[in-house]
Amino acid sequence: MNYEEIVCDLCGHNDLEIIWKAPHSEVQSVVCRSCGLAFLSPRLDESGTRSMYARYSQSYPLSYLLNPANNYWQAALDRSAFISSHVESGRLLEVGCSYGHFLNCMKERGFEVTGIEPSAESIGLAATHWGVENIHHGVFEDVNLPSEGFELITFFHVLEHVRSPMTLLKRAHELLVDGGILYLEVPNADHLPPTVMEYLYMVTCQHLFTFGTDTMKSLLAASGFEILVCKNHPILPVYASNMRVVARKIETRATPTQHFEVSREQMTRYHKGIDELGLSFRKQVDQWLKAGKKIAIYGGGLHTQAVLEWTQIGDAVALIVDDDADKWGCYLAGVPIVSFAQLLESDVDAVLVSSLGAEQVMYEKLDTLADRGVERCRIYGS
Ligand SMILES: [Zn+2]
Numbered sequence: 001m002n003y004e005e006i007v008c009d010l011c012g013h014n015d016l017e018i019i020w021k022a023p024h025s026e027v028q029s030v031v032c033r034s035c036g037l038a039f040l041s042p043r044l045d046e047s048g049t050r051s052m053y054a055r056y057s058q059s060y061p062l063s064y065l066l067n068p069a070n071n072y073w074q075a076a077l078d079r080s081a082f083i084s085s086h087v088e089s090g091r092l093l094e095v096g097c098s099y100g101h102f103l104n105c106m107k108e109r110g111f112e113v114t115g116i117e118p119s120a121e122s123i124g125l126a127a128t129h130w131g132v133e134n135i136h137h138g139v140f141e142d143v144n145l146p147s148e149g150f151e152l153i154t155f156f157h158v159l160e161h162v163r164s165p166m167t168l169l170k171r172a173h174e175l176l177v178d179g180g181i182l183y184l185e186v187p188n189a190d191h192l193p194p195t196v197m198e199y200l201y202m203v204t205c206q207h208l209f210t211f212g213t214d215t216m217k218s219l220l221a222a223s224g225f226e227i228l229v230c231k232n233h234p235i236l237p238v239y240a241s242n243m244r245v246v247a248r249k250i251e252t253r254a255t256p257t258q259h260f261e262v263s264r265e266q267m268t269r270y271h272k273g274i275d276e277l278g279l280s281f282r283k284q285v286d287q288w289l290k291a292g293k294k295i296a297i298y299g300g301g302l303h304t305q306a307v308l309e310w311t312q313i314g315d316a317v318a319l320i321v322d323d324d325a326d327k328w329g330c331y332l333a334g335v336p337i338v339s340f341a342q343l344l345e346s347d348v349d350a351v352l353v354s355s356l357g358a359e360q361v362m363y364e365k366l367d368t369l370a371d372r373g374v375e376r377c378r379i380y381g382s
Pocket of ligand 1: 010012032034
């Protein structure tokens with residue numbers, strides 16, 4: 001893996017305070033002493049980031065994506081109802097539109113919708129199932145779009161992933177009409193709980209930037225936007241810390257203001273929580289390893305990828321168990337994914353439950369094995 005150091009994307013300075021060092025890579029979480037922006041430096045370079053995303057790609061069954069009760073639909077309904085009170089109609093561009101749930105909701109409200117999405121599979125689904133066809137395949141920087149061509153541009157959980165949020169916002173400024181509206185959501189550093197979802201992103205180098213209300217306001221003012229709304233708005237169980245921002249394009253740009261103390265306090269508290277969480281289950285796993293136990297991990301998704309990355313215990317794990325039949329026969333970090341029935345027939349001595357949302361249910365499903373003397377450990381509800 002190759003890493004790169006960067007200067008502050010917001011103010012351009014290079015006076016950085018190190019808050020945290022990743023356990024198994026060169027990645028560091030830093031805060032700019034000049035303006036308070038929190039980001040990773042060093043971070044994975046561009047090709048390293050691309051291969052990381054390829055490794056962590058996740059697909060959902062069609063039945064889930066089409067189900068009106070799923071997270072995508074619920075978020076899209078909430079967001080479309082909210083933004084319609086600020087912009088009634090016009091041309092909308094959604095950057096990173098995924099399966100097109102939000103574009104579909106906005107189309108039904110009368111907007112002329114355009115999307116940009118790097119996943120061809122997602123684009124195909126949007127066209128086939130809800131007739132959202134105007135989606136460009138690619139990334140924002142590479143797609144050719146008309147200047148001042150949109151009344152509304154949206155970014156949902158995009159800004160924290162990009163290599164330069166400032167460049168992205170300046171581009172959005174060019175594409176909006178005078179007085180056009182920018183609507184974005186990002187994880188909110190003011191409300192960052194030390195949950196594995198966030199810890200996953202940090203460890204795997206997915207979230208390159210972290211914004212609190214202060215630094216977000218400063219960033220938007222510096223890129224030519226006036227804030228209309230900036231509040232925490234939990235949208236799904238996994239987005240409890242969700243900052244919702246609406247801003248209007250203006251012609252003036254402000255110099256970044258200083259928020260170092262607040263940012264440093266937030267990021268220090270956050271990383272301390274994550275480290276404590278990681279150490280608590282690592283302790284149990286280490287005991288198992290010392291006793292020569294054969295270990296399985298129950299849960300074969302993104303969460304487990306993060307656990308493997310954090311603990312580096314892949315070599316010691318015999319099986320990964322998942323209830324999703326689509327994953328059986330696949331491998332995660334070289335470990336085979338098998339069914340629950342296969343776990344019952346196996347000779348594993350210990351099971352680590354790895355899930356943010358379904359931990360309790362999965363833990364209880366292991367009762368039979370626990371009766372046979374198989375040890376089990378969960379990460380959150382210990
Ligand atoms: Zn700075």
